[in-house]
Amino acid sequence: MLSEWEAVRKRISCRSFEERFIEAETLQKLKEYVEELNAESGLHFQLFSSAETGKPAIKMNGAMFSGRVYTFAALVGGKDPGSSEKVGYYGQRLVLYATQLGLGTCWVASTYDSKSITVDVPSGEKIWDVVPIGYATAKIPLKQKTIRAMIRRSDRSLTQFLESDMGYKDVPEWVRKGIEAILLGPSAVNQQCINIGFKDGKVTARIWKDGRGLQYNDLGIAKKQFEVGAAEAGVKGHFLPGDGAEFVVEQGV
Numbered sequence: 001m002l003s004e005w006e007a008v009r010k011r012i013s014c015r016s017f018e019e020r021f022i023e024a025e026t027l028q029k030l031k032e033y034v035e036e037l038n039a040e041s042g043l044h045f046q047l048f049s050s051a052e053t054g055k056p057a058i059k060m061n062g063a064m065f066s067g068r069v070y071t072f073a074a075l076v077g078g079k080d081p082g083s084s085e086k087v088g089y090y091g092q093r094l095v096l097y098a099t100q101l102g103l104g105t106c107w108v109a110s111t112y113d114s115k116s117i118t119v120d121v122p123s124g125e126k127i128w129d130v131v132p133i134g135y136a137t138a139k140i141p142l143k144q145k146t147i148r149a150m151i152r153r154s155d156r157s158l159t160q161f162l163e164s165d166m167g168y169k170d171v172p173e174w175v176r177k178g179i180e181a182i183l184l185g186p187s188a189v190n191q192q193c194i195n196i197g198f199k200d201g202k203v204t205a206r207i208w209k210d211g212r213g214l215q216y217n218d219l220g221i222a223k224k225q226f227e228v229g230a231a232e233a234g235v236k237g238h239f240l241p242g243d244g245a246e247f248v249v250e251q252g253v
């Protein structure tokens with residue numbers, strides 16, 4: 001199994017899946033992980049697999065995706081910013097875990113047919129995103145390759161993620177590694193709307209621009225990505241919840 005850092009490096013949005021089911025043992029691991037994430041977060045993530053029916057579990061938008069999707073997770077949670085951030089954080093944990101297991105994933109907020117699925121949504125909550133999960137095709141079709149290249153053209157440089165009175169090269173390596181992980185990570189329409197502050201030795205994460213209603217998803221995702229990057233450089237810790245919240249070091253500085 002890949003490490004979390006290896007998963008950060010390997011993950012890309014997968015929009016072309018092999019038409020086969022996820023192996024039973026792997027699917028079981030995913031199910032158990034979703035339960036673990038829900039127990040920890042209070043969110044209502046749900047995993048759907050069509051191994052029994054043989055029919056696709058969800059209809060993706062054909063303009064973006066190729067191949068049928070037999071397994072997906074629905075990321076369900078409250079409508080408030082705090083829940084949206086949690087969906088981002090715990091959703092990215094699921095994405096990285098699936099990547100560690102050798103599977104392809106894609107965060108999808110809009111390009112799927114919502115009428116093709118039946119999800120249990122408690123009152124006051126919503127489906128923030130779905131995540132198709134499966135085996136990526138060995139060769140990415142030209143169309144999906146082009147889609148990704150087009151979207152990723154708007155990438156910012158690493159230095160643009162940092163807000164500090166210090167230069168990028170002068171901040172500690174673990175902070176740079178965390179930022180590197182954020183850049184490698186997913187964000188809605190690749191907006192990359194999260195910045196990292198470094199002042200008086202303290203690290204913060206904040207939304208620097210709106211992201212079409214998904215900026216709090218992106219905040220949670222960026223926090224998870226940063227944590228993995230920092231840990232890879234020897235500093236373990238976690239962000240407190242909220243926009244502008246601080247990174248709490250547990251070990252390593």
Ligand SMILES: Cc1cc2nc3c(=O)[nH]c(=O)nc-3n(C[C@H](O)[C@H](O)[C@H](O)COP(=O)(O)O)c2cc1C
Binds near residue numbers: 013107112186187190
């Ligand atoms: C919250 C969120 C929602 C997204 N929604 C969609 C979507 O509806 N359709 C899609 O094809 N990609 C979607 N993406 C994937 C992004 O376009 C992708 O993560 C970004 O362009 C970076 O590319 P990468 O993930 O391949 O590194 C979404 C990503 C996030 C984080």
